Amino acid sequence: MYNGLIAARYATALLGFSDKSSAPERVYTEAKTFTQSYFQFSDLRTVLDNPVMSKTEKRKIIYLAAGGKLSNSFERFIDLLLENKREIHLQSILLKYIDLYRKEKNIHSGKLITASVVESVTEKRLISMIEKQTGGTVEIEKIIDPSILGGFLFEVDFVRMDASISGQLQRIKNEYIERNQRSL
Secondary structure, three states: OOHHHHHHHHHHHHHHHHHHOOOHHHHHHHHHHHHHHHHHOOHHHHHHHOOOOOHHHHHHHHHHHOOOOOOHHHHHHHHHHHHOOOHHHHHHHHHHHHHHHHHHHOEEEEEEEEOOOOOHHHHHHHHHHHHHHHOOEEEEEEEEOHHHOOEEEEEEOOEEEEEEHHHHHHHHHHHHHHHHHHHO
């Protein structure tokens, strides 16, 4: 069966189940924690893909990767996946769940990339500006990248604002090259 279809079906079921059990925010947090662990620890995929490892051991590892003490909804969902031997699809299912949850709750995710640490006042002002434009809430991942020299890069839902010094220098360089090519 197509992996995307499996992910969509299970994620939709998890969203409905978590809404009924009144724990959608907690399941959302657990899903994000697991996906971060999955990206950080490459061996997690190997463990989930291992047919020799018992369900009990896989359950313990999944619980640990999702943050330890989990909601009843998330635990029951993991049990369902293990029972149906779909644990290899867990990452794609949880990514789809995160997308569905964000769409339902009008949550926009973004990245704020700066050359140094940003003051919280500036960060809050930028977030509130984006929230006013989108009419939803914004979750920001902060990244410090000295190579941008100064200013910031801000990405939200595939829209990118480049107010970095390195970006400005690159635009100046491109304009200079374009002018020189036209004059030849």
